[in-house]
Amino acid sequence: MNPKISEQQQSKPAYVYVRQSTLAQVRHHQESTERQYALRKKALELGWSETSIRILDRDLGVSGAHTTGRADFKTLVADVSMGQVGAVFALEASRLARSNVDWHRLLELCALTRTLVIDEDGSYDPADFNDGLLLGLKGTMAQAELHFLRARLLGGKLNKAQKGELRFPLPVGFCHDEDGHIVPDPDEEVRGAVSLVFRLFRETGSAFAVVQNFARRAL
Structure with a gap:
């Protein structure tokens, strides 16, 4: 039994949040999607019943850089704020948000309502100082990773442009x-x-x- 998980938290639903940034990732990186859905099994192992696990997967193919178009993330935030969620399961912090603003807002709500955050590495109580600090670092790293990804993509485009090899989709004809x-x-x-x-x-x-x-x- 995980000491961080109380009966009160297990009496509320566990939300498993599933997200990929683009539809291309959904099609070609199916292993990642399968690993995210497999968090349902982890919730069962940690004591939640079959009927108390809710899968949130309507944000598949939507970027985590902002909340626009992320219907299930908004549902998650709303339900956490009302104290209706026992734990939030996500493969990693970047699945939930790549924006520090969105990430810390969610963590604050989880801390206020004693909602746990559980990923592949472990279980965290945002109301606990050490756990909150670690979760904050995870969110910062997720946002930094997005910056590095963009920088690499832009650098690759600039390099191709300098060599005259950059191509864009052409109009029909x-x-x-x-x-x-x-x-x-x-x-x-x-x-x-x-x-x-x-x-x-x-x-x-x-x-x-x-x-x-x-x-x-x-x-």
Whole structure:
């Protein structure tokens, strides 16, 4: 039995928060998602019943840099603030928030309502000075990691740009040749469709009329 987990906390639901930053990560990094869902098993091992475990996974594919679009994070914060949560389970601090403001706001609410925070490394009571300090450091590291990731991505783009190798998605009708030059799409059907768009727009003066024309032609 974990000494930090009381009967009062086990009488309230355990929230398992699952998040990946992008839909591409959801598709290609399935191991991480599976590990997050596996926290449900950890909640069972720590004494919560099957019916008292709630999975929050509506934020899959949403960045943790802010709260915009994170419906389940807002639900989590609201329920914690009302003292309705016994423990918050997350794989690591960065799953919950990569913003120090959001992270510390959640920790303050957890401390006030005696809600535990549990990750892969252990169980923490935000109301305890030492645990609160450690959780604060975890949040700071999560935000710093986001800064380093952005810096590396920007550095890579700048390096490619300096060598003339930086590419951006091209509009329909154009592509890159073997030498990296922008050229018209070699597919005659594609070129014809693009030319038709501009010709019809010149004739009608209306984008909606162009769409209607394409719909009639089933293009």
